[in-house]
Amino acid sequence: MRDSAVTLSETQGRIITSVGGLYTVETSCGMCTCKARGVFRKRGILPYVGDFVQLSEDGVICEILPRKNSILRPPVANLDQILFVTSSCRPDPNLLLLDSFLAVAIYQNIQPVLVLTKVDLDAAEQVRRLYTSAGIPVYAVDYRNGETVQAVAALLKDKVSMMTGNSGVGKSTLLNAMEPSLQLPVGEISEKLGRGRHTTRQVQLYPCAGGYLADTPGFSTFEAEQYVQMKKEQIADCFPEFQPYLGECRFSDCSHVCEKGCAILEAVQAGKIAKSRHASYCTLYQTAKQRKEWES
Incomplete structure (x- = not known):
C-alpha cells in the first residue's frame, strides 16, 4: 500500500495516526509511536497523516519527505484519490459545490472519483453523462447489484483514499457494504472513523478494502479554503x-468568461462543454479574481 515511487528504509515510514502530538508510523519493521522534533513547531511545520517521514535513531520524526499533495481538513498528505459520494436524489446533487471540490482535487494532483448513490430511486443519467463527458470517473452504486459495490471497493486497493460527501448521501452504507467489519451506524458519524466524541484531535488512516482510507469529513469541512491558493489563471486547468481548447482562444490572456473568440465559450455553445460546468468555472474564476493578493 506504499507509493511505488517511494522506497523506504528501516528508519523511514508513513504516518498512520496523529493524535495530540503523538504519531503512529508504519515502517518495514512494524508500527511505532513517536513524537516529532520540536523544531517543526518552531518553523510552523505540522506532520500530516499520510506523510512519509525519516526517523532518528531514538525514534523521533526528524524529517518529512517531500509530499506529492496535501489537504487541510482533515490534514492528510499523499492522497491517491478522493471519492466524492453524491446521491442522485434526497438530497439532490449540488453541482457548484461538487465542481468546486473536483477542481480542488485536480489542483492538488489528487485523482477525483464521483460515486453516485441511491440510483435505485433516480438513475441520474444526466449527472453520469455530465461528469463522464468532463473526464471524471463516475461509478454508480446499486445495492441490488453487488458488482457495483465491488467496482468501488476495487478502487481502494493499494491506494490511500479519502471519501467525502454531504450528510445523507449514504457514505456509511457504502462503507459497510465494502468493509462489513466497520459496522458503521447508518445516518451517524462513527468513532471508528475518527469523527466521534473526543476525537477532534485525531486523524487516522484505516485499512479498508485492501488500501487505506482517511477519516471522512462531509463537504462542510472539506473547506472551500482548499482552493484559496488557486490563482484565477489556474482554474481552467x-x-x-477545457484542455483541448486551452491555447486556442483569440487572446492569449483570455479568461474564458465572456471574450469574443474564446474557444471554450464556442465549445459551450456547440454543446461540447456542459453549461453547468462552465457556470461553475465562472463562479470560481470571479471568486479568485475578487480575492486580494495577500489572501492567497
Missing part, C-alpha cells in the same frame, strides 16, 4: 474538458 482544473476542468479536464
Whole structure:
C-alpha cells in the first residue's frame, strides 16, 4: 500500500495516526509511536497523516519527505484519490459545490472519483453523462447489484483514499457494504472513523478494502479554503474538458468568461462543454479574481 515511487528504509515510514502530538508510523519493521522534533513547531511545520517521514535513531520524526499533495481538513498528505459520494436524489446533487471540490482535487494532483448513490430511486443519467463527458470517473452504486459495490471497493486497493460527501448521501452504507467489519451506524458519524466524541484531535488512516482510507469529513469541512491558493489563471486547468481548447482562444490572456473568440465559450455553445460546468468555472474564476493578493 506504499507509493511505488517511494522506497523506504528501516528508519523511514508513513504516518498512520496523529493524535495530540503523538504519531503512529508504519515502517518495514512494524508500527511505532513517536513524537516529532520540536523544531517543526518552531518553523510552523505540522506532520500530516499520510506523510512519509525519516526517523532518528531514538525514534523521533526528524524529517518529512517531500509530499506529492496535501489537504487541510482533515490534514492528510499523499492522497491517491478522493471519492466524492453524491446521491442522485434526497438530497439532490449540488453541482457548484461538487465542481468546486473536483477542481480542488485536480489542483492538488489528487485523482477525483464521483460515486453516485441511491440510483435505485433516480438513475441520474444526466449527472453520469455530465461528469463522464468532463473526464471524471463516475461509478454508480446499486445495492441490488453487488458488482457495483465491488467496482468501488476495487478502487481502494493499494491506494490511500479519502471519501467525502454531504450528510445523507449514504457514505456509511457504502462503507459497510465494502468493509462489513466497520459496522458503521447508518445516518451517524462513527468513532471508528475518527469523527466521534473526543476525537477532534485525531486523524487516522484505516485499512479498508485492501488500501487505506482517511477519516471522512462531509463537504462542510472539506473547506472551500482548499482552493484559496488557486490563482484565477489556474482554474481552467482544473476542468479536464477545457484542455483541448486551452491555447486556442483569440487572446492569449483570455479568461474564458465572456471574450469574443474564446474557444471554450464556442465549445459551450456547440454543446461540447456542459453549461453547468462552465457556470461553475465562472463562479470560481470571479471568486479568485475578487480575492486580494495577500489572501492567497
